[in-house]
Amino acid sequence: MKTKDMVIVAMFAAVIAVLGMLPAIPVPAIGVPFTFQNLGIILAGCLLGRKLGGLSVLLFTVLAACxxxxxxxxxxxxxxxxxxxxxxxxSFPLIAYLIGWLTEKRFQHMNVWQVFLVNGLIGAFLCNLIGGTFMAFNLGMPLMTAYKSVLVFIPGDLLKSLVAAFVAVKLRAVPSVRRYIEPGMTYGSR
Incomplete structure (x- = not known):
């Protein structure tokens, strides 16, 4: 891995950590707060692609685990x-990887709504499906009850998916930024 790639991965892990400075909104009865960090997870995938996006989120998760x-x-x-x-x-590293994988090949030809569709399906629905499943087993609650309780996160996650799509598409249009974040590009080649 090139030095530039390592810097990008570390910087994006830091962006996700900074999003954690925004206060979490507790959700009574389920023990999982509403946070803004999954905006960074979604952005990592659609801005950095599967490899660097997944690595940046994996680094962030390892730092949290440590x-x-x-x-x-x-x-x-x-x-x-x-x-x-x-x-x-x-699920965070998987979410970033899948979003990157689904967007990086066609990103240059995708508009905000197409990127939003990928972000919403993976970043909102799949993330909550995995989170709800784990929560059900962790708390010993029926699976359908857990899925119903995580529905409260879907509107906010869809809004974050839309914001991430808008930011990613707009940043793609800035040439000085695009050369560092363009998904699917070999970062060490320039």
């Missing part, structure tokens, strides 16, 4: 991965 206070509310530690929100934390 105990660094990078999660919303200044939380961190391995225990969080085995609590009610563990499914979300485990």
């Amino acid at each position: 105990g660094l206070p990078v999660l919303s509310g200044g939380r961190g530690g391995l225990a969080l991965f085995f609590g009610p929100s563990g499914g979300y934390l485990f």
